[in-house]
Amino acid sequence: MRIVFAGTPAFAVPSLRAAHARNEVVAVYTQPDRPAGRGRGLTPSPVKLEAIQRGIPVLQPESLRKKSSQEALRELAPDLMIVVAYGLILPQAVLDIPRFGCWNVHASLLPRWRGAAPIQRAIEAGDTETGVCLMQMEAGLDTGPVLLSQRTPIGDQETGGQLHDRLSELGARVLADGLGLLRAGMRPMAQPQPEAGATYAHKLEKHEARLDWSQPADALARKVRAFEPWPVAEATVAGERLRIHGAVALDLAHRAEPGTLLTAGRQGLDIACGEGALRLRVVQREGGKAITAADYLNARRDLVSA
Template sequence: MTQPLRIIFAGTPDFAARHLQALIQSEHQIVGVYSQPDRPAGRGKKLKASEVKALALEHNLPVFQPQSLKNDDALVELKNLNADIMIVVAYGLILPKAILEAPRLGCLNVHGSILPRWRGAAPIQRAIWAGDEQTGVTIMQMDEGLDTGDMLHISRCAINADETSASLYTKLAELGPDALIETVNKLAKGELKAEPQNDEQANYAKKLSKDEANIDWSMDAAQIERNIRSFNPWPVCFTQMGEQTVKIYQAQVVDQTGSAGQVLSSDKTGVVVACGKHAICITQLQPQGKKPMAISDFLNGRSDWVTPGTVLGENNE
């Protein structure tokens, strides 16, 4: 290791805190931690510090929580930290050009996809949604574009057939910190070579929406099944079933056919519903006011909602 780097870290959720923890345990020096302002949380709506802020305070690191970085005062405050580099992980605020250029070595970002495959807000979810077989973490030099900077390091992992956004998030949260430390160490030694992204291969990973989670039974079963996994744990796919809206947590594609949305069979092994192509077998769901449950438990009280021939996605009151 050459001279340790003076680092500003900017991040907010748990995913970011795991990267900060790795930096704290490294030989580098954290000179400042930026995180979003405290937000109301819980029933009492009391202000709650982010996971990054809590970790920083635990280690007696200086914390900064500006509402914006787009003013002169914020720039002066950041420059006064005299950092070599700023590392940004799920921070949530836009960094203007002046901030990007303030540290001696600029700003690095940890992004949850193999760039340029998925740029934008929801790369983890969109990789599952699209049926990708692998994803990973890219460490890139930040520029003014949306995840368009030159790539410094890529770590890859497989996307399993039963992968949900929650499980893939955990994978990348374990993969990212090691990739970041390796990158920072090489940067300190001057051993990194930046690779430009190919814009022609880029896709935009737009945010998920509740409307998108409303199951369209005319879609192919394979796409619906991927939606169910990619929208778990939020916003969770749902459909109209019997008297209410029911969330769907687990399902498998089956080689059956019928009218889209029609229940083909219903027993303790699952509820089979026809899609635009093939069908899915629902094995775990959540009625309103209840916890997620196995289909066998659901059928004990609500089997009349899914009798064969019933069409889901319609109000059947």
């Protein structure tokens, strides 16, 4: 087959490797290089770096809506286009170019968590299970029929970053299964998504990372896990702004005002919430690095509980 692959972040790299297992990827599409780092120099995407390493031609159009971009894709004569976290909208004219259409690897059990941030939203919502879907793309946002899927439990303390890495590898395996069927002449059966249970995973925004102590401790603990490693939960604790990389909810009865520091010790800093308390285990001061609560208290002896 002649495969065109479209993806941008690290999540898509294992899928690119799976797609190129038989050297069938004739071109890779990825977003243009973006400023990054302290120097704000133009930085290639992880998918571009992987493609260059494998000797695959890379195209980086700003949009696929232009006729010239569509003609360039058509000239590649793709049998299949695989899209994984590409970040650009594919118009119908593009979806119609490959012989077998366009497949998408999506990190949720559709129709739950369509959209940009399915991994983090699943953790934030308290889901106990998620997975990946291989979907036949159509004009709607993650609304196409599902070709294959694989379920997996979400660990009680699993972070957004940890689940991201697991689903990235799981998505590559599901894609490989789909490609194996297609090569064997057994095109995966497309199952339309039910409308019941459809939810939308809105893009993560940095302002969401601010913890509201009036919320239940369980909800805040899920947010800390979901937003690790980005955008990272943050809050004011004992008059100091901290980023919070690790925390657990405590079923603790109290009458303190939400946000009050209840106790501070080697196990963590216990903060009063609307319901229960949140024990901060790993924190980061402004300009510093992530440290344990015990290390933090070495510098804040005034907070240590008697």
